[in-house]
Amino acid sequence: MIRKTFSLLLLPALVFAVSLDGWMDVQTGGDSLSPEPGRLELGGMLRSENWTLILEEQYSHEDSSGIVPRILNTYSQTDIDLIVHVGPVTINPDLCWTVDLGDKPELVLPVQAGVAYREGFIRPGLSLEANLFEVGHLFVKGLYWNRDLRQDDDSDLAWTETRISAGQSYEVSGFTISMSGLYHKTNSDFIDYESAWGRLDIALSTVPQSLPANMFINGDVTYSFYDGSDFNDHDIADRLTSRVRLVQMIIPSVSVNTTFESVIDFDDGVTRSACTSAESRILYHFMRSREVPSVITLSGKLSTSSIRTERAVLFSRINFYRGLSILLNAEARCTPTMVAGASATRKRIIFGPGLEYQLGTTLRVWGIIEQERTDLEEVEVWWRVRTGLEFYPGSLSL
Amino acid sequence: MTQYAKFFVILAAVLILLSACKGPVESTQLIVDTDACTGCGECVEVFPYGSIEVIDGDAVIDPSLCHFCYRCVEQCPEGAIY
Numbered sequence: 190m191i192r193k194t195f196s197l198l199l200l201p202a203l204v205f206a207v208s209l210d211g212w213m214d215v216q217t218g219g220d221s222l223s224p225e226p227g228r229l230e231l232g233g234m235l236r237s238e239n240w241t242l243i244l245e246e247q248y249s250h251e252d253s254s255g256i257v258p259r260i261l262n263t264y265s266q267t268d269i270d271l272i273v274h275v276g277p278v279t280i281n282p283d284l285c286w287t288v289d290l291g292d293k294p295e296l297v298l299p300v301q302a303g304v305a306y307r308e309g310f311i312r313p314g315l316s317l318e319a320n321l322f323e324v325g326h327l328f329v330k331g332l333y334w335n336r337d338l339r340q341d342d343d344s345d346l347a348w349t350e351t352r353i354s355a356g357q358s359y360e361v362s363g364f365t366i367s368m369s370g371l372y373h374k375t376n377s378d379f380i381d382y383e384s385a386w387g388r389l390d391i392a393l394s395t396v397p398q399s400l401p402a403n404m405f406i407n408g409d410v411t412y413s414f415y416d417g418s419d420f421n422d423h424d425i426a427d428r429l430t431s432r433v434r435l436v437q438m439i440i441p442s443v444s445v446n447t448t449f450e451s452v453i454d455f456d457d458g459v460t461r462s463a464c465t466s467a468e469s470r471i472l473y474h475f476m477r478s479r480e481v482p483s484v485i486t487l488s489g490k491l492s493t494s495s496i497r498t499e500r501a502v503l504f505s506r507i508n509f510y511r512g513l514s515i516l517l518n519a520e521a522r523c524t525p526t527m528v529a530g531a532s533a534t535r536k537r538i539i540f541g542p543g544l545e546y547q548l549g550t551t552l553r554v555w556g557i558i559e560q561e562r563t564d565l566e567e568v569e570v571w572w573r574v575r576t577g578l579e580f581y582p583g584s585l586s587l
Numbered sequence: 588m589t590q591y592a593k594f595f596v597i598l599a600a601v602l603i604l605l606s607a608c609k610g611p612v613e614s615t616q617l618i619v620d621t622d623a624c625t626g627c628g629e630c631v632e633v634f635p636y637g638s639i640e641v642i643d644g645d646a647v648i649d650p651s652l653c654h655f656c657y658r659c660v661e662q663c664p665e666g667a668i669y
């Protein structure tokens with residue numbers, strides 16, 4: 190009987206063709222501040238008509254001597270995802286776990302309970318999604334973390350987190366109306382810590398259809414009701430977020446993408462601007478008929494909240510022979526810094542050329558040499574090499 | 588020019604709404620630009636309070652644990668946290 194039931198369950202998978210995909214992404218580099226950083230990602234995907242199984246493995250290794258000290262230096266992360274489509278319903282169980290391989294990464298505990306050492310976590314999750322009559326969408330998602338946190342004497346903190354979210358959205362006359370809720374609870378019996386917060390979002394977004402040719406506008410407004418406290422035991426303020434994006438193709442090879450964002454907090458009867466940001470990006474595509482199209486991107490972003498960030502980037506990829514391209518990256522940034530003795534704002538300029546080879550969608554190999562000038566206690570200048578390899582051998586039918 | 592006029596009308600409306608708000612510019616939560624976030628996890632690797640997690644390819648900040656140390660802002664290679 191069991192064998193018969195099992196066969197019936199397997200039957201749909203055998204009827205439809207199954208394909209296998211695999212991919213690899215390796216990045217490494219080195220400089221005088223953080224030698225031998227490296228990241229390896231391996232992935233595989235089995236896919237049929239109504240189900241997909243994804244396995245991803247990531248190994249990350251970094252030295253801890255960067256400007257911003259690293260807490261996690263060396264770790265591996267495994268993620269297994271199963272996505273099953275049953276009619277209009279999508280079921281997605283997920284299991285992710287991390288093993289910290291470095292030297293006792295520290296976690297600063299809340300309620301002044303000192304520090305603990307991370308050894309990894311395991312995170313099972315389940316999400317359900319359903320499409321309703323082509324205009325509605327429902328989702329429910331649950332995640333549970335069991336973190337392996339230990340104190341000096343090897344006592345386990347029994348640290349767990351639960352995150353449940355659910356929501357629905359409907360499309361009506363060019364507008365999408367959505368309402369969703371989120372509940373997050375953190376618990377550690379060992380240090381007698383329990384914290385929970387929740388959020389209810391009501392959102393309205395629109396993509397006007399009657400626009401001039403080559404123009405796209407997207408606008409959305411979200412009001413978030415918060416229930417819970419921050420680390421100072423102060424109520425988390427309710428928040429109104431509005432965002433407008435304009436994409437305009439000026440001529441076929443040049444497009445401009447501009448985003449404006451405003452965030453307003455409602456905190457105990459006080460209304461205040463929490464953040465304003467604007468970003469603009471100009472893309473110029475040329476030599477499109479070659480194996481790898483060439484592109485020049487110029488972008489700038491400014492944000493003002495309790496901190497101010499500024500960023501300007503010039504990136505270009507110019508193809509000169511088959512899959513070979515010259516890269517040029519230039520970036521200027523201002524951010525706050527945690528470096529003691531430095532001014533409140535860290536200004537940095539990163540500039541460097543590189544070389545890239547692409548073989549269709551199968552292989553991409555790149556290397557870039559860049560110089561960084563950072564304004565800390567004094568202006569520091571150093572060189573850095575970054576390299577990467579992305580490999581996707583294609584899909585194999587089984 | 589019509590398309591630009593529409594955009595600037597929307598922009599002006601947002602600015603008027605902003606100017607109506609009083610009080611200092613002060614954030615009670617950091618923002619993650621999910622369009623810019625690549626889910627690389629650099630923010631998770633430098634954050635000492637365990638309040639950032641990459642979920643479904645985006646960095647997600649737990650507002651109850653964030654201490655505003657700004658390490659994630661400084662480290663994010665995409666400038667996606669502010």
